[in-house]
Amino acid sequence: MEMKIGVIKGDGIGPEIVDEAIKVLDQTAKVYGHSISYTQLLMGGASIDVNGVPLTEETLQLAKDSDAVLMGSIGGDAKTSPWYQLEPSKRPEAGLLQLRKGLNLFANLRPAVLYDELKGACPLKKEIADRGFDLMIMRELTGGLYFGKRSTEEIDGVLTAKDELTYNENEIRRIAKRGFDIAMKRNKKVTSVDKANVLDSSRLWRKVVEEVAKDYPEVTLEHMLVDNCAMQLVKDPAQFDVVLTENMFGDILSDEASMVTGSIGMLASASLNDTKFGLYEPSGGSAPDIAGKGIANPIATILSAAMMLRFSFDLDKEADAIENAVAAVLKDGYRTIDIMSEGKEQIGTAQMGDKICEYI
Amino acid sequence: MEMKIGVIKGDGIGPEIVDEAIKVLDQTAKVYGHSISYTQLLMGGASIDVNGVPLTEETLQLAKDSDAVLMGSIGGDAKTSPWYQLEPSKRPEAGLLQLRKGLNLFANLRPAVLYDELKGACPLKKEIADRGFDLMIMRELTGGLYFGKRSTEEIDGVLTAKDELTYNENEIRRIAKRGFDIAMKRNKKVTSVDKANVLDSSRLWRKVVEEVAKDYPEVTLEHMLVDNCAMQLVKDPAQFDVVLTENMFGDILSDEASMVTGSIGMLASASLNDTKFGLYEPSGGSAPDIAGKGIANPIATILSAAMMLRFSFDLDKEADAIENAVAAVLKDGYRTIDIMSEGKEQIGTAQMGDKICEYI
Numbered sequence: 001m002e003m004k005i006g007v008i009k010g011d012g013i014g015p016e017i018v019d020e021a022i023k024v025l026d027q028t029a030k031v032y033g034h035s036i037s038y039t040q041l042l043m044g045g046a047s048i049d050v051n052g053v054p055l056t057e058e059t060l061q062l063a064k065d066s067d068a069v070l071m072g073s074i075g076g077d078a079k080t081s082p083w084y085q086l087e088p089s090k091r092p093e094a095g096l097l098q099l100r101k102g103l104n105l106f107a108n109l110r111p112a113v114l115y116d117e118l119k120g121a122c123p124l125k126k127e128i129a130d131r132g133f134d135l136m137i138m139r140e141l142t143g144g145l146y147f148g149k150r151s152t153e154e155i156d157g158v159l160t161a162k163d164e165l166t167y168n169e170n171e172i173r174r175i176a177k178r179g180f181d182i183a184m185k186r187n188k189k190v191t192s193v194d195k196a197n198v199l200d201s202s203r204l205w206r207k208v209v210e211e212v213a214k215d216y217p218e219v220t221l222e223h224m225l226v227d228n229c230a231m232q233l234v235k236d237p238a239q240f241d242v243v244l245t246e247n248m249f250g251d252i253l254s255d256e257a258s259m260v261t262g263s264i265g266m267l268a269s270a271s272l273n274d275t276k277f278g279l280y281e282p283s284g285g286s287a288p289d290i291a292g293k294g295i296a297n298p299i300a301t302i303l304s305a306a307m308m309l310r311f312s313f314d315l316d317k318e319a320d321a322i323e324n325a326v327a328a329v330l331k332d333g334y335r336t337i338d339i340m341s342e343g344k345e346q347i348g349t350a351q352m353g354d355k356i357c358e359y360i
Numbered sequence: 361m362e363m364k365i366g367v368i369k370g371d372g373i374g375p376e377i378v379d380e381a382i383k384v385l386d387q388t389a390k391v392y393g394h395s396i397s398y399t400q401l402l403m404g405g406a407s408i409d410v411n412g413v414p415l416t417e418e419t420l421q422l423a424k425d426s427d428a429v430l431m432g433s434i435g436g437d438a439k440t441s442p443w444y445q446l447e448p449s450k451r452p453e454a455g456l457l458q459l460r461k462g463l464n465l466f467a468n469l470r471p472a473v474l475y476d477e478l479k480g481a482c483p484l485k486k487e488i489a490d491r492g493f494d495l496m497i498m499r500e501l502t503g504g505l506y507f508g509k510r511s512t513e514e515i516d517g518v519l520t521a522k523d524e525l526t527y528n529e530n531e532i533r534r535i536a537k538r539g540f541d542i543a544m545k546r547n548k549k550v551t552s553v554d555k556a557n558v559l560d561s562s563r564l565w566r567k568v569v570e571e572v573a574k575d576y577p578e579v580t581l582e583h584m585l586v587d588n589c590a591m592q593l594v595k596d597p598a599q600f601d602v603v604l605t606e607n608m609f610g611d612i613l614s615d616e617a618s619m620v621t622g623s624i625g626m627l628a629s630a631s632l633n634d635t636k637f638g639l640y641e642p643s644g645g646s647a648p649d650i651a652g653k654g655i656a657n658p659i660a661t662i663l664s665a666a667m668m669l670r671f672s673f674d675l676d677k678e679a680d681a682i683e684n685a686v687a688a689v690l691k692d693g694y695r696t697i698d699i700m701s702e703g704k705e706q707i708g709t710a711q712m713g714d715k716i717c718e719y720i
């Protein structure tokens with residue numbers, strides 16, 4: 001297969017971790033007889049430095065022309081970086097929001113998996129960690145509060161700010177379908193999270209999710225209030241399979257879930273539209289404090305590349321090969337510093353990429 | 361002192377746990393020479409059963425006429441209770457929102473404390489639990505998304521729901537001041553939580569909080585994004601002193617924090633306006649599944665009564681007496697079932713109230 005992949009190395013540790021993912025992709029292509037071409041795209045801080053804005057029309061077009069985009073991480077240290085002297089709409093993160101909207105990436109998949117080998121890193125106590133967990137957050141990514149109308153104005157001399165949270169039934173239906181589709185390939189359980197005891201948007205959410213559920217009689221659906229879900233993720237993460245939720249709740253809960261695994265450096269993510277196209281990136285941030293030191297964990301990005309092969313190119317065998325290689329390297333005891341524990345061997349970013357390639 | 365206390369026993373375990381708090385209040389009044397009169401108020405499900413609505417004008421007026429209100433818990437099992445056949449605006453929880461607004465209770469204090477004696481119940485691993493934590497969430501309670509305009513309408517044949525998130529600078533200033541005031545009595549650190557990289561309301565929030573901070577040069581202020589805060593509460597809750605945030609973020613984060621302690625049955629809360637008046641209630645819910653069994657933990661409600669004496673009546677000595685009595689009973693090894701562990705003595709709701717009274 002011929003693959004045209006857009007690459008956004010991004011900021012902070014982005015370039016280092018993306019390089020390792022490309023190394024692993026190239027090795028996979030070689031072994032399985034595919035050919036990949038890469039187009040480098042500038043986004044976020046790196047784009048501000050060159051173009052003055054975090055995302056140009058041209059970059060957006062180049063992304064659209066790719067079959068899929070692999071991304072590192074966006075943004076810098078908000079306290080010290082000059083990017084954060086700019087007004088909010090011109091900062092690195094604004095580019096990310098524009099990219100999501102511009103590519104219509106409404107379905108954000110964020111797995112939170114507790115790896116057997118890494119249970120020691122889990123912040124939960126042994127009784128809970130020993131039960132293990134493997135959940136998938138399906139976050140709506142182009143609607144709700146993050147894309148509503150906003151304004152700040154003086155009303156009778158008093159500064160007043162407003163953000164609108166809007167969802168229509170079509171937006172809810174398409175993400176709900178995605179949630180149920182993925183549940184069918186997993187443990188057939190969907191937990192839909194909302195705040196239906198207060199919000200109109202949540203009541204519509206719940207109604208539409210129930211309609212969609214009728215087409216998936218094999219899937220068990222439960223509704224959970226967002227405040228309760230924030231508790232349950234700590235108390236008993238093993239209860240979840242697919243967590244289906246709107247943009248902001250998904251932002252908060254997916255970060256909480258990733259921390260509950262204790263190994264964010266292992267967590268991939270995919271953002272999809274209604275074609276085969278997708279944007280793939282690690283769940284963690286740009287970690288400017290350790291950028292350039294060669295110690296960042298590239299596994300999340302490597303697993304994001306595996307998700308890309310699976311979702312955008314239907315290359316399940318190749319995706320499995322990468323995931324199995326990661327598991328094997330962990331089993332052999334190799335660790336980057338963020339997941340290091342006693343008796344294991346600590347290695348750097350590039351070495352981790354090399355080790356994973358050996359198993360492909 | 362003469363105290364006029366409104367009492368909302370509420371639903372589920374509410375009546376049982378409130379009875380024990382009243383027992384402890386009466387004992388405290390006897391020992392310290394105060395007199396308390398109680399007015400029973402119907403709210404939530406209990407009010408629906410009698411009045412058809414979760415809160416009547418008359419009850420609201422009676423609450424206003426009290427010096428303070430002590431509340432159990434509101435609501436029932438959403439799957440089975442007839443209350444949830446009613447439309448959302450007529451359900452038990454709607455009464456709670458009306459009460460908060462009607463009494464202008466904009467400042468909600470939710471402590472999350474890991475008791476030394478109860479570290480075993482904490483879902484976090486030993487290394488983290490051993491550091492202990494004692495944080496106070498200051499949640500804005502009458503603004504934001506939960507009180508904004510909402511609508512559900514058909515636009516071009518498509519059902520569209522909207523909720524508005526509005527804050528003005530006055531609303532932010534008064535809650536921020538409360539946050540800094542309480543930090544001055546604690547460890548002098550405020551973590552203000554927002555989503556200023558996306559929301560206009562969060563940007564105004566951050567601006568006003570920074571202005572208020574200038575009047576409190578001794579307090580250290582830090583800003584944290586809500587998604588990051590959801591992670592930090594699991595990773596390192598010891599870093600927090602006062603967490604200052606808006607209504608919905610506070611809802612989610614306070615529930616998460618309460619679960620991180622592992623003993624919700626111990627957590628009090630206070631909702632205050634700009635007078636001495638306050639509404640005091642346990643953080644946990646109405647737990648309909650264990651209602652009437654005499655096993656619910658009354659300590660959260662008893663500690664809420666202590667908060668009432670402290671905040672609404674300036675009776676610090678009396679509040680200390682209750683808090684010390686709770687600590688002593690835990691030390692003696694008495695536990696309700698929710699906080700039970702090996703080698704301790706399990707007792708019921710009423711016995712727990714009695715034991716605490718013995719120490720007053």
Ligand SMILES: CC(C)[C@H](C(=O)O)[C@@H](O)C(=O)O
Nearest residue numbers: 093094096097251557558587
């Ligand atoms: C950077 C920010 C706009 C973004 C979001 O909130 O969506 C990030 O937190 C994420 O979760 O991908």
Ligand SMILES: CC(C)[C@H](C(=O)O)[C@@H](O)C(=O)O
Nearest residue numbers: 197198227453454456457611
């Ligand atoms: C019952 C509900 C409206 C309420 C809220 O969200 O404020 C509850 O969850 C709480 O936190 O007190």
